[in-house]
Amino acid sequence: MKFIWVFHAKRIKQLSIIVMMALFAAGFLYIERSQLPVFSTSEGPQAFYRAETDDNRIALTFNLSWGDKQVGPILEVLSQKKVDQATFFVSASWAERYPDLVKQIKEAGHLIGSHGYQYKNYTSWEDEKVRKDLIRSKQVLAELAGEKPTLLRPPNGAFDKRVLALAEKQEYSVVHWSVDSLDYQNPGVDAIVDNVMSNTSSGDVLLFHASDSVKQTDKALPIVIDQLKEKGFTFISVEELMASTEANSEEIK
Incomplete structure (x- = not known):
């Protein structure tokens, strides 16, 4: 079965939408999201942003590249709240340490x-420098985690059509996000909770961090999880969310 991921953008100069029959699409996607131009086709590289689904399933993700103080408390919260399918996007140089x-x-x-x-x-x-970094990261994480990573979130979330193509050659699926908790700004627990609760809908990929630069995530996270569950949301892995998305095509210029 073939899936076409649907993307959205903050700033869109021109927008046209082509709806085609399920399981087939022949459009080009171009997204201009902050500094993230993304280009994809039904046959070529693609990045997953969110799923078009109405079953209230969402994915919790964490970026991790620095420090060892916040990981433990965050893992403890996830354990206490019985959320066991989060995705941690780990910098391999951090993993070595x-x-x-x-x-x-x-x-x-x-x-x-x-x-x-x-x-x-x-x-x-x-290109060659990116390729070597992708390969080295895969080798390190495969050794330490016991299996090769298949999902990639480029450092700082920065990618373009060239990076998507390079990632595809290394058998990575690029994963972005649709809801940013902004926890890296340390804006306060209430602000983090509001950032998530006011923006989350079915199919979203939520972004948090687990590096030592975040000081309030472990305190905001249990509140976020409880409130999302109260609203009927369930947490699944990014891989499951990707597999559950509807087949649609959207052309954004």
């Missing part, structure tokens, strides 16, 4: 994706 934490994440039942190796913007690098 903290292999025991990689093991803890894996043993808790969470999925480990790649966040690159050096944590530098791929969009500013030449």
